[in-house]
Amino acid sequence: MARVSVRPILSLTNTQRTLIIYKFRGFASARESxxxxxxxxxxxxxKLHADAIPQSVGELSFSRSSGPGGQNVNKVNSKATLKVPLDALLKHVPSALHSEIRSSRYVAPKSNAVIIQADDSRKQSDNAQSCYARLHQVVVEAGRVLPGETSAAQAERVKNLQKADNERRVKTKKLHGSKKNSRKSRGDD
Known part of the structure; x- marks a missing residue:
């Protein structure tokens, strides 16, 4: 594995360094935030909990479910479908999570909305709650992509590595300079 020099990174601000590290690690949301x-x-x-995103942000509809269940699925509209326009949802979510939410499997690109369906239960109310719980889960999943904070030990380790790299660089420059000076005194140039 080739060694990578830290020198060009030292001249950057902490914010710029952090963004470069996030980009190197492949955090999509960090590239834009x-x-x-x-x-x-x-x-x-x-602070996020299931009730943080208001239920009025989307449109909840009910239809007949499919699959096993006998006469109940043929007679009762128990399947819940939650359709939340992305623009309305993203108003309530921090901008660092927007790109991850847009790439969620629940997003329908043509309608530009998050569409979540639930037909797990025989009750409409349970299926409606399940839709909102899944919407909450979509936001939480988007948040898992965010990089964690750097610990004090890791920051100290990076500081020591930078210091060691600088000392190595200075030592190499002095060695190279002394080599050139020895040539000048001999006249071998």
């Missing part, structure tokens, strides 16, 4: 937005999204996700 600043470090402050990522931290705000982390705090928002810590």
């Amino acid at each position: 600043s470090v402050e937005e990522i931290q705000a999204a982390r705090k928002w996700l810590e």
Whole structure:
């Protein structure tokens, strides 16, 4: 594995370094978000509960379910379908999570909406609650892509690595300079 020099990164600000590291690790949302937005999204996700996204944000409809169940599935509209326009949902979610929510498997690109269906239960109310729980899960899943915070030990390790790289670089430059000086004194140039 080739060694990568840290020198060009040292001249950057902490925010720029963090974004470069996030890009290197492949965090899609970090490419479009600043470090402050990522931290705000982390705090928002810590406080997130199932009722944080208002139920009025989407349209809930019921239809007949399919599959086994006998006469119940043929007579009762128990299947719940929740359709939430992306624009309405993204107003309630931090911007660092937007790209991950847009790439969710529940997003219908043609209608530009999140569509969630549930027919697990025989009751409409249970299926409606299941839809909202799945919407909550979509937001939580989007938040899992956010990179974690750097621990103090990791920050110290990076600082030591940078210091060691700088010392190695200075030592190499001095060695190279002394080699050139020895040539000058001999006249071998």
